[in-house]
Amino acid sequence: MIQISDLTLLRGTKILLEQASSTIYPGHKVGLIGSNGCGKSSLFAMLRGELHPDIGDCHIPKNWNIVSVAQETPASDRCAVDYVIDGNLQFRRLEAQLLVAEETHDGEKIAELHGLLEQAGAYDMKSRAATILDGLGFSSDQIEKPVSDFSGGWRMRLNLAQALLCHSDLLLLDEPTNHLDLDAVIWLERWLAKYSGTLVLISHDKSFLDNTVDEIVSFEHQRLISYTGNYASFEKQKAERLRLQDLEFQKQQTKIAHLESFVRRFKAKASKAKQAQSRVKQLEKMETLLPAHAQSQFSFEFFMPPKLPNPLVKMEEVQVGYDETVIIDSLRLNLVPGSRIGLLGRNGAGKSTLIKLLANEKQPMSGDYMTSAGLRIGYFAQHQLEFLRPQDTAIDHLARLDRKATEQSLRDYLGGFGFHGDQALGKVEPMSGGEKARLVLALLVYQKPNLLLLDEPTNHLDLEMRYALNLALQSYEGAMVLVSHDRFLLSSVCDDFYLVDSGKVEPFNGNLDDYRNWLLNDNKQNKEQEKNNNSLTQTSSSVKVDRKNIKRLEAQFRQSTQHLRKTIKSSENKMNDASESLSQLEGKLSDPGLYEEDNKDVLKSLLLEQAELKNKLDEAETSWMEAQEELETKQKAFDEQAMVD
Numbered sequence: 001m002i003q004i005s006d007l008t009l010l011r012g013t014k015i016l017l018e019q020a021s022s023t024i025y026p027g028h029k030v031g032l033i034g035s036n037g038c039g040k041s042s043l044f045a046m047l048r049g050e051l052h053p054d055i056g057d058c059h060i061p062k063n064w065n066i067v068s069v070a071q072e073t074p075a076s077d078r079c080a081v082d083y084v085i086d087g088n089l090q091f092r093r094l095e096a097q098l099l100v101a102e103e104t105h106d107g108e109k110i111a112e113l114h115g116l117l118e119q120a121g122a123y124d125m126k127s128r129a130a131t132i133l134d135g136l137g138f139s140s141d142q143i144e145k146p147v148s149d150f151s152g153g154w155r156m157r158l159n160l161a162q163a164l165l166c167h168s169d170l171l172l173l174d175e176p177t178n179h180l181d182l183d184a185v186i187w188l189e190r191w192l193a194k195y196s197g198t199l200v201l202i203s204h205d206k207s208f209l210d211n212t213v214d215e216i217v218s219f220e221h222q223r224l225i226s227y228t229g230n231y232a233s234f235e236k237q238k239a240e241r242l243r244l245q246d247l248e249f250q251k252q253q254t255k256i257a258h259l260e261s262f263v264r265r266f267k268a269k270a271s272k273a274k275q276a277q278s279r280v281k282q283l284e285k286m287e288t289l290l291p292a293h294a295q296s297q298f299s300f301e302f303f304m305p306p307k308l309p310n311p312l313v314k315m316e317e318v319q320v321g322y323d324e325t326v327i328i329d330s331l332r333l334n335l336v337p338g339s340r341i342g343l344l345g346r347n348g349a350g351k352s353t354l355i356k357l358l359a360n361e362k363q364p365m366s367g368d369y370m371t372s373a374g375l376r377i378g379y380f381a382q383h384q385l386e387f388l389r390p391q392d393t394a395i396d397h398l399a400r401l402d403r404k405a406t407e408q409s410l411r412d413y414l415g416g417f418g419f420h421g422d423q424a425l426g427k428v429e430p431m432s433g434g435e436k437a438r439l440v441l442a443l444l445v446y447q448k449p450n451l452l453l454l455d456e457p458t459n460h461l462d463l464e465m466r467y468a469l470n471l472a473l474q475s476y477e478g479a480m481v482l483v484s485h486d487r488f489l490l491s492s493v494c495d496d497f498y499l500v501d502s503g504k505v506e507p508f509n510g511n512l513d514d515y516r517n518w519l520l521n522d523n524k525q526n527k528e529q530e531k532n533n534n535s536l537t538q539t540s541s542s543v544k545v546d547r548k549n550i551k552r553l554e555a556q557f558r559q560s561t562q563h564l565r566k567t568i569k570s571s572e573n574k575m576n577d578a579s580e581s582l583s584q585l586e587g588k589l590s591d592p593g594l595y596e597e598d599n600k601d602v603l604k605s606l607l608l609e610q611a612e613l614k615n616k617l618d619e620a621e622t623s624w625m626e627a628q629e630e631l632e633t634k635q636k637a638f639d640e641q642a643m644v645d
Contacts (some may be wrong), residue, residue: 001025001061002047002170002198004224008055009042015222016042019056022217022224026169029192029199031209031231034219035297036434036462040202044068044172047200060170067168069176073155075148080138080158083147084129087162091120125165132161135187136180137347153179164191171195174202178459181347182485186516190625193618204463206231207487214611230614233607236589240603298468300416300442302476305450307374308337312451312479313358318367320350320357326365327353329503335451339479342490344508344515345500351483354505355381355455358481378449380457385436390429394419394439397428401446417442418465433460441469450478458486487512513579564631571624578617585610 002024009017016039024030032040045051046058048068060066076083086092094117101109121128133143136157142150147158156179163171177185189211192199203209209216209231216227216234227234311334318331327350335341335358343351356362357369359379388397398410414424417438428436437460444452458466466489473480473493484490490497491512499508499515508515585606588594594603 003057003059005059006056007053007058007224009039009046009051010054011039011042017219017224018222020222020224022226024198024200024215024217026198027196028215029195029213030201030215030217031213031234032200032202032217032219033204033209033231033234033463035464036432038219040219041174044174044200044202047170047172064169065167066170066172067163067166068172069156069163069174070159073147073152073159077146077148079144079146080150081126081129081133081143083158084133084161084165085125087159088120088125088166090167091117091122091125094120094122120167129161129165132164132191133158135184135191136161137184157184160188168197170198170200172200175204176201177203177205177208177485180485182344182487182515183346183519185485186519190621194622204458204461204466205486205488206463206466229607229611233610236603236607297418297420298416298465300413300445300468301472302445302452302478303448305376305448305478307376308450308477309372309374311336312339312372312375314368314370315364316368318357318369319365320353320362321365322353326503328357328500328505331367331505333498333505335479335481337450337478339481340493340495341479341481342494342497343481343483343500343505344497346519349500350503350505351500352381352455354500355379355453355481355483358451359453375451376447376449377451377453378444378447379453379455380440380444381453381455382459384440385433388428388436388439391427393427394424394442397439397443398446401443413446414442434462434465437461438465445472452476452478452480454480454482454484456484457482458484458489561631561634564627564634567627568624568631571620571627574620575617575624578613578620582610582613582617585613 002022004020004022007017007020008015009020032043034040042051046053047060048066070087078086094113098110098113098117101113117123130140130143134140138154138157147155150158160173160176160179163173176188180188185205185208189208192212199213201209201213203212211230213230215229216231218225218227218234227237229237313333313335315331315333318333319326319329320331321327331354343354345351353362357364359377359381361379394414395407395410398414399405402410411424418435419439419442428439431439437457441457457469461469466486470489470492480493482490482494497508497510497512497515498505499518510518589603589606589610593599594606
C-alpha cells in the first residue's frame with residue numbers, strides 16, 4: 001500500500017501540504033481532487049519519485065511498477081501502433097535481447113527469452129495496442145500513420161494508450177479526459193472498470209470520477225482528507241458536514257432560492273422526454289449540494305443580452321464541409337432564445353464543424369443560412385486561448401472591451417472568475433491552462449452574447465469553476481449550443497440533444513444513458529457489418545463451399561456459443577435493472593431532509609445501497625463486454641474455418 005505520513009511538501013516558498021497523512025490500499029481506485037495549484041500534480045511527481053518530501057515520509061512498495069502518461073510526444077516517424085508498443089520498455093528490451101541471441105545462435109538464451117516474452121504478453125501485444133487505439137478514437141488507417149502526422153491532442157491520446165498498454169501496479173492518470181471526446185471517455189471508463197491495479201486519478205470531470213473511483217482524497221487546508229465512495233458520495237458527505245457545522249451556509253441561501261426557481265420553472269414546462277427528466281434530477285442535485293461548494297472562489301452570472309431577436313439563426317438544407325468534402329448535409333436548425341442544445345456524436349462526425357459554422361469561422365457550401373441583425377455570438381473553443389496577448393494582464397484584456405469602466409469595477413468582475421488582488425495585474429504568459437480558460441470565459445461573458453457556442457469549455461477548469469459555470473448557465477437567457485465530454489454539464493444545462501452522425505444532424509430522443517447504449521449497439525453493428533463484408537469478399541474469391549457442411553458447422557457453433565448468448569442477455573437485463581434501481585435511489589437521495597441529523601442512519605444505508613448497485617452495474621457491464629468480445633472472437637474463428645472447410 002501507499003503510506004503518506006506527516007508529509008510537508010513545498011513548491012518554492014508555498015506550502016502545498018503540511019503534516020498530511022493518507023493511506024491508499026492495493027487495488028483501490030482513488031480520485032485526487034482540489035483546486036488548481038493546490039499540489040495534486042506535485043503529489044503525482046512525488047509518487048513517481050521525481051520529488052521528495054520536504055518533511056515526513058511517502059512509502060511505496062519497492063516492487064511496484066508505476067506507470068503514468070508522458071506529457072510530451074516527439075514528432076516521430078514511428079507509426080502510431082509501434083509508438084504505443086514502444087512505451088512497454090520491458091517488451092522492447094526483451095525483443096532486442098532476442099535479436100542478439102538469434103544472431104549469435106544462442107539456443108538456450110533464445111528459449112529463455114521466448115518464455116519471458118510470452119509472460120510479457122508479446123504475442124498479442126499488437127492486437128491489444130490496436131484495441132486500445134480503437135477505443136481512444138483512432139481508425140484502422142490512422143494507427144499505421146506516423147506520429148508526426150497527428151496534432152497535439154491526438155499525440156496525448158497516443159501517450160495515454162502507451163500507459164494503458166503497460167503492465168502496472170500503480171497507474172497515475174492526470175486529467176486523462178482533457179483531450180478525449182465523449183465516446184473515448186465512455187470507453188476509458190469501461191477499461192478502468194476492469195483494471196486490477198491501484199489507480200490514482202486527477203480529474204475535474206464529475207461523471208468520470210463517479211463512474212471510475214471508489215474513494216476520494218481531497219486537498220483541504222493543506223491536508224489530505226479521505227472520503228469513501230465516488231465524487232457524488234463525497235459531495236453529499238461534505239454537504240452534510242457543512243450543514244451540521246453551518247459553515248458559510250447562510251451565504252448560499254440566495255443562490256439556493258435562485259436555483260429553486262429554475263427547478264420549478266423547468267419542471268413546469270418539462271415534457272416526459274428522458275433528457276428533460278434527467279435535467280430536472282441534475283438541477284435538484286445541484287440545489288441539494290450547494291453547501292458543499294460554499295467556499296468556492298468563483299461566482300459569476302451571464303448578463304441579460306441587449307437584444308433577443310427570434311429566431312437568432314435559421315438554417316434550411318445547409319451543406320458545410322472542407323474544400324469539396326461535405327461533412328454535414330441537409331442541415332435544418334432553428335435557434336431561438338432559450339434553446340439549450342447539446343451536440344452528441346463520434347469524433348470527426350462534425351460537431352466542431354457545426355459550431356464553427358455557427359461562429360462564422362466556416363461558410364455554408366449551399367442552402368439557406370439566415371441570421372438576425374441583432375445576433376451577438378459568444379464563442380469558446382480551446383484554440384481561442386492562443387489569441388490572448390502574452391504580455392498583457394487580465395485587466396488589459398477586459399479594458400479593451402470597455403474603455404469607460406473603472407479599474408475597480410473590472411477588478412470586482414474578474415474576482416468572480418478567480419482573479420483576486422494582484423492576480424488581475426499579472427501577465428498572461430505565465431498563466432496555467434486553467435487560468436487562461438477562465439480569462440477567455442470572463443471576456444466572453446462580459447460581451448453579453450445572445451448566442452453562446454461552447455466547444456469543450458471545461459477542459460483545464462477545476463471542479464469548482466465547472467460548478468460555477470454550470471450555475472451561471474442556468475440563468476442564461478440566450479440560445480446555447482454545447483459540445484462537451486462532461487456529462488454532468490451536458491445533462492444539467494441542455495434541454496435537447498442533437499446527434500451528429502453520418503453527415504446528418506437530427507434530434508436525439510433520449511438521455512446520455514441512451515446515447516451510451518446507442519454507442520455500444522452501433523459499435524456492435526459496425527463490427528458485424530465489417531465481418532459480413534469480409535466474409536462476402538472471401539466468398540466471392542474462393543471455391544464453391546459445401547452448403548451442407550456449413551449448415552452442420554453453424555449448428556455446432558450455435559450450440560457451443562449458446563452459453564455466451566445467455567450471458568449477454570442476462571447481463572443486459574441486470575444492467576437495465578441496476579440502472580432503474582439507481583435512478584429510483586438517486587431520487588430518494590435528492591431529498592434535502594435526508595441529510596438532517598435524525599436521518600443519518602437512513603442516509604448511510606442508502607449510500608451503501610447506492611455503492612452496491614453501482615458495483616452490480618459495473619459487474620454486469622464487464623460480464624456483457626467479456627461475453628460479447630468472446631462471442632465475436634469465436635464468430636470470427638468460425639467464419640475463417642467455414643471458408644477453409
